Amino acid sequence: MPSVSSPDNRVSVLINQALPKTLTYRVGGDPAPEGALVRVPLGNKQGFGVVLGPSEENIPEEKLKSIAAVLELPSLKKSLIDFIFWVADYTMSPPGSVLAMALGGQSVLAAKKPRAKKEAEAVSPPPEKHALGAAQKSAADTLVGDVKDAKFSVTLLDGVTGSGKTEVYCEAIEAAMAESKQSLVLLPEIALTTQLVERLTRRFGFAPVLWHSGLTPATRRDCWKAVAEGTAKLVVGARSALFLPYARLGVIVVDEEHDGSYKQEDGVVYHARDMAVVRGKEENIPVVLSSATPSLETVLNVRAGRYRHLHLPERHGVAVMPHIHLVDLRHEKMPRGGWISPTLQKALRETLQRKEQALLFLNRRGYAPLTLCRKCGHRFACPQCSAWLVEHRTEGKQRLVCHHCGHAMLYPKACTECHAEDSLAACGPGVERLKEEAQKLFPNARIAVLASDTQEHIDALRQTVAAMENGEIDILIGTQIVAKGYHFPGLTLVGVIDGDLGLQGGDLRAAEHTFQLLAQVAGRSGRVDIHGHVYIQTVQPQHAVMQNLAQYDRDQLVETLIREREKYAMPPFARLAIVTLSGTNPAQTKEAAQKLAQNIPSVQAVEVLGPAPAPMALLRGRFRLRFLVKTGRSQKIQDFIRGWLSLVKISPIIRIGIDIDPQHFS
Numbered sequence: 001m002p003s004v005s006s007p008d009n010r011v012s013v014l015i016n017q018a019l020p021k022t023l024t025y026r027v028g029g030d031p032a033p034e035g036a037l038v039r040v041p042l043g044n045k046q047g048f049g050v051v052l053g054p055s056e057e058n059i060p061e062e063k064l065k066s067i068a069a070v071l072e073l074p075s076l077k078k079s080l081i082d083f084i085f086w087v088a089d090y091t092m093s094p095p096g097s098v099l100a101m102a103l104g105g106q107s108v109l110a111a112k113k114p115r116a117k118k119e120a121e122a123v124s125p126p127p128e129k130h131a132l133g134a135a136q137k138s139a140a141d142t143l144v145g146d147v148k149d150a151k152f153s154v155t156l157l158d159g160v161t162g163s164g165k166t167e168v169y170c171e172a173i174e175a176a177m178a179e180s181k182q183s184l185v186l187l188p189e190i191a192l193t194t195q196l197v198e199r200l201t202r203r204f205g206f207a208p209v210l211w212h213s214g215l216t217p218a219t220r221r222d223c224w225k226a227v228a229e230g231t232a233k234l235v236v237g238a239r240s241a242l243f244l245p246y247a248r249l250g251v252i253v254v255d256e257e258h259d260g261s262y263k264q265e266d267g268v269v270y271h272a273r274d275m276a277v278v279r280g281k282e283e284n285i286p287v288v289l290s291s292a293t294p295s296l297e298t299v300l301n302v303r304a305g306r307y308r309h310l311h312l313p314e315r316h317g318v319a320v321m322p323h324i325h326l327v328d329l330r331h332e333k334m335p336r337g338g339w340i341s342p343t344l345q346k347a348l349r350e351t352l353q354r355k356e357q358a359l360l361f362l363n364r365r366g367y368a369p370l371t372l373c374r375k376c377g378h379r380f381a382c383p384q385c386s387a388w389l390v391e392h393r394t395e396g397k398q399r400l401v402c403h404h405c406g407h408a409m410l411y412p413k414a415c416t417e418c419h420a421e422d423s424l425a426a427c428g429p430g431v432e433r434l435k436e437e438a439q440k441l442f443p444n445a446r447i448a449v450l451a452s453d454t455q456e457h458i459d460a461l462r463q464t465v466a467a468m469e470n471g472e473i474d475i476l477i478g479t480q481i482v483a484k485g486y487h488f489p490g491l492t493l494v495g496v497i498d499g500d501l502g503l504q505g506g507d508l509r510a511a512e513h514t515f516q517l518l519a520q521v522a523g524r525s526g527r528v529d530i531h532g533h534v535y536i537q538t539v540q541p542q543h544a545v546m547q548n549l550a551q552y553d554r555d556q557l558v559e560t561l562i563r564e565r566e567k568y569a570m571p572p573f574a575r576l577a578i579v580t581l582s583g584t585n586p587a588q589t590k591e592a593a594q595k596l597a598q599n600i601p602s603v604q605a606v607e608v609l610g611p612a613p614a615p616m617a618l619l620r621g622r623f624r625l626r627f628l629v630k631t632g633r634s635q636k637i638q639d640f641i642r643g644w645l646s647l648v649k650i651s652p653i654i655r656i657g658i659d660i661d662p663q664h665f666s
């Protein structure tokens with residue numbers, strides 16, 4: 001009989017990897033209390049994890065391994081461990097993968113020596129506070145009350161650009177500081193939002209701790225420790241900052257709560273806005289969702305009484321809403337091979353004459369989205385994905401690139417199919433091609449492109465933003481990156497080149513996202529003293545989104561969309577999940593999908609559609625088939641999927657990806 005040690009000596013450890021279960025270890029020399037971070041032997045390697053508590057697992061003593069070391073790092077609080085398991089359950093991900101986000105990467109755990117303390121920083125300037133208007137004051141008082149009471153609440157802070165949402169949530173942050181508590185501000189695209197970071201720095205007289213994927217390992221470790229020890233009073237971060245081990249969190253702000261980049265699509269598939277609400281509940285603190293164009297989900301939560309609504313009216317004389325003009329492309333005489341309509345050209349000319357700035361918005365990176373052969377009609381597609389190759393012409397190189405997997409080739413001299421020379425044609429515009437057109441029309445204008453790939457380095461992107469702020473650019477041409485909360489004081493004209501782009505495709509959120517994006521871009525225009533103008537080029541001026549946008553009627557659009565979602569029983573009136581099977585062999589992938597299809601349990605009010613090829617039927621060399629699962633609002637969709645998947649044995653070479661509450665159907 002193998003001897004069994006007392007259960008007190010063995011603990012259950014959650015490893016920061018995608019393992020199917022927790023592991024049991026013997027406690028070595030140092031005590032390993034609940035929440036302690038430990039280094040443990042794992043196979044013939046080392047792993048890291050967190051102690052969950054005594055283990056009841058029956059393992060023979062001789063097979064039991066000992067904890068190698070208890071790390072000299074703060075322990076994880078029970079509220080964080082509970083949050084990790086909640087997120088894992090909801091997203092159907094291994095808890096270890098969620099833990100990995102909380103631990104902030106190997107660099108936090110592996111580095112040994114703490115860095116020498118930095119030189120004392122220059123004396124900080126005193127905080128700069130702005131006087132609040134009456135509506136702001138009342139909204140701020142409500143939030144400050146929640147922070148002081150340490151009470152869970154969710155508040156939608158709703159107001160147009162310039163209505164002072166930031167000042168309001170800063171009051172809540174200040175109240176948290178007064179209680180020696182930490183604050184977290186989540187932002188989409190943190191690395192680029194220097195304007196808000198500078199503003200927060202001026203407001204509080206010190207720089208917030210930043211958390212995003214671009215940090216060096218040493219900075220990561222320092223930030224993580226500052227968060228865990230409670231010395232980081234204000235953290236500004238991308239979605240992953242939500243999982244950090246705050247010592248005393250007092251308030252969470254989700255800025256631009258409607259933004260699509262809060263959804264993480266790889267690894268643990270989660271929506272940071274929704275998970276922020278869960279974390280707020282676990283920590284018993286207020287959560288503030290801020291937006292000028294709130295998501296439908298949030299609007300409906302307000303209506304159901306689950307979230308509070310604080311509306312900030314437009315402040316008189318502060319930011320004047322722009323005039324919005326729809327340019328009906330069906331009635332414009334478009335220039336040959338050009339995309340800037342005569343109406344928009346005229347507006348651009350007048351803007352330049354007044355020495356004001358313009359922004360042209362086109363959500364397409366590169367030079368041209370499609371290349372085809374005029375002789376044989378061949379279209380250049382990625383060999384690994386269901387996607388066209390996009391032509392790029394940066395740094396004097398002409399290349400064809402896949403935006404999904406990065407596959408790239410030099411621009412061919414002849415057609416790869418029929419070998420005809422000089423037969424290739426660029427179809428459609430990307431931002432680079434639009435720049436070429438604008439430069440031809442306005443040879444003396446200073447024109448720059450702002451896109452996430454033309455400037456690979458964040459520094460270069462920041463320089464372009466700074467040049468625009470300083471008036472060194474006349475026309476800025478950008479992708480959706482320009483909609484991320486910048487404020488350009490000299491900007492008075494915005495031209496949206498293809499207003500219809502977002503309305504295409506069978507995406508249930510297409511209309512909502514298009515309105516949000518266009519409203520954000522429109523929000524870039526308009527100065528304190530001058531009315532800005534927005535020209536939206538469209539072939540569907542009668543579409544509800546365009547009409548509501550032209551009248552700036554957000555509420556009307558929201559009503560239309562809610563009625564539509566209710567009619568078709570789509571979220572948030574139902575729950576959706578996508579189950580995607582992928583494999584390198586199409587026959588095997590299909591076979592696995594058919595096995596699943598034959599075993600769909602019959603459950604009332606649960607609908608499973610598929611298998612069908614995913615819109616990206618081939619991605620990075622893997623064939624993809626998907627099922628769409630739909631349940632009633634009150635059903636637990638995860639339980640249904642778990643039950644279903646447990647009925648079928650799928651070969652491990654087939655990957656199963658699950659997306660709960662999908663944002664789009666690709």
Ligand SMILES: [Zn+2]
Nearest residue numbers: 373376415418
């Ligand atoms: Zn050809």
Ligand SMILES: [Zn+2]
Nearest residue numbers: 382385402405
């Ligand atoms: Zn590709």
